[in-house]
Amino acid sequence: MNVFYANKLRQTIFHAMQMFSTPAVSVSVIQNGEIIFSEGFGTRTLGKNESVDDQTSYAIASMSKSTVSASLAILHEQKAFDWEDPVSKYLPEFRLYDDFASKEIRVLDLLIHNCGLRSESAGTIWYGSDYSRTEIIRKLRFLRPVSSFRSNQAYQNVCFLAAGLIIQAITGQTWDDFVTQNIFSPLHMLRTFPNIASLRLSGIGNIATPHAMIDGKLSIIPYRDHDNVGPAASVHSTSHDLAQYLLMFLNHGSFENRSILSPESIDFIHKPHMLYTQSQEETIIHPRMRSTFPTFGLGWRVQDYCGMKSVGHSGGVDGMRGRMEMLPEINSGVVVLTNSEDRRTYYSTLYTALDMLAGFEPVDWVEAWKKDPESNKQLSVPEKIPNTNPSLALNQYTGIYQDSAYGELSVKQENNNLVLRFSHTPAFTADLEHWHYDTFRITWRDPYIPKGLVTFLIGSNGKVNALHLDQPRLLDVDFSELDDAIRKIN
Structure with missing residues (x-):
């Protein structure tokens, strides 16, 4: 067994937290099938002295996806469905823009990111909105694909939402209740909750506060x-609970002499199902990160780390980032959870721990991750043409606008200014300031959302007939999926 240098890992964590502005980190490490390290560092809330440990709760975001494939595997073992069943067998209302894809898409397809939609599709529909899970699924038929069905990989959230609804269709239980009863409870994941509502209802304390960089300053955000996209992203957990979760997978589906999943199900979940192209940005950071077979399993990324099979998944929501990773060949794994959006902290910690577990030559991962192109990107400020005026009076831009998938947006005049609102998403409320010609600067009232531009399109009749958004994306929200010209209907 390779030597695990706990003090060296602590030094890396403290260095990364300071270098990459991260208030809290919780880490649990499994070696040879046992949890050998489980600690927390920093403060749960910036500016306060709030202790952090391995029981501190974080939003784990897309790490939630693996609970969907595990839940479906339980049902498959019970012969409740088959992986090759059509999605429409369980969700008759499920339709994609492409009729062929709608008819042919199988349950398995929902878990391997091959449906043909753009990456993180439907983020504009579900993010912060009051649309229900079923309403979100119903709107997928209006989203235009960017590739043919099963031809390319593009990471999805809404397909995992659909898979969660299939669990409900089969069992009569929501995914939330099913995963709690069949996974969280038997694994003694006592501080793990399927959604924020159940987290709040529990009344527990020791919850990490999310943080993000706003105008160059680390800030507390709500x-x-x-x-509403729960199965894809809504679980809240702790590093200790997730270590218990990883132990079950490393032990071929068993936990404390109880079978949660069969070894055959674990193998099926963790085998490569869909190849994806690894980001070249990651290989810039360090050559060790180059994988020879980057693939998706079911709710997991399956690849190699220096020739050793690695199974893991990251997660990111507003103000939180983390990752869990397993090296099954040596029965080891790592969980890192943080309460800021700079991924360099959790990756520096993760790779330092993985190197120790695998016995690889140490790397200064904090120094390596300083080169992360993603974290060093700067939003470009569009050039403003001076001395221009709008073509029309402000009240001529007001009205109701209709996007094919999202629904209604409104532009109203309030106190001699224009205000843009997405009808179902309170966070998407913005003040518009004239930029040039018929283009206005979008300043969202939620400062977490980056500024953008909206251009009003004027027809031959001299009236506004549509608007076009030029809005930088959020992590899971790509505004370019909206209609290029969102037409004015009133």
């Missing part, structure tokens, strides 16, 4: 409710 929790965002993502329960």
Whole structure:
């Protein structure tokens, strides 16, 4: 067994937290099938002295996806469905823009990111909105694909939402209740909750506060409710609980002499199902990160780390980032959870721990991750043409606008200014300031959302007939999926 240098890991964590502005980190490490390290560092809330440990609760975001494939595997073992069943067998209302894809998409397809939609599709529909889970699924038929069905990989959240609804269709239980009863409870994940509503209802304390960089300053931001896309992103957990979860997978589906999943199910979940192209940005950071077979399993990324099979997944929501990773060949794993959006902290910690577990030559991962192109990107400020005026009076831009998938947006005049609102998403409320010609600067009232531009399109009749958004994306929200010209209907 390779030597695990706990003090060296602590030094790396403290260095990364300071270098990459992260208030809190919780880490649990499994070696040879046992939890050998489980600690917390920093403060739960910037500016306060709030202790952090391995029981501190974080939003784990897309790490939630693996609970969907595990839940479906339980049902498959019970012969309740088959992986190759059509999605429409369980969700008759499920339709994609492409009729062929709608008819042919199988349950398995929902878990391997191959449906043809753009990456993180439907983020504009579910993010912060009051649309229900079923309403979100119903709107997928209006989203245009960017590739043919099963031809390319593009990471999805809404397909995992659909898979969660299939669990409900089969069992009569919501995914939330099913995963709690069949996974969280038997694994003694006592501080793990399927959504923010159940977290709040529990009344527990020791909850990490989310933080993000706003105008160059690390700031406290509120929790965002993502329960409407729950199976894809809404679980809240701790590093200790997730270590218990990883132990079950490393032990071939068993936990404390109780079978949660069969070894055959674990193998099926963790085998490569869909190849994806690894980001070249990651290989810039360090050559060790280059994988020879980057693939998706079911709710997991399956690849190699220096020739050793690695199974893991990251997660990110507003103000939180983390990752869990397993090296099954040596029965080891790592969980890192943080309460800021700079991924360099959790990756520096993760790779330092993985190197120790695998016995690889140590790397200064904090120094390596300083080169992360993603974290060093700067939003470009569009050039403003001076001395221009709008073509029309402000009240001529007001009205109701209709996007094919999202629904209604409104532009109203309030106190001699224009205000843009997405009808179902309170966070998407913005003040518009004239930029040039018929283009206005979008300043969202939620400062977490980056500024953008909206251009009003004027027809041959001299009236506004549509608007076009030029809005930088959020992590899971790509505004370019909206209609290029969102037409004015009133």
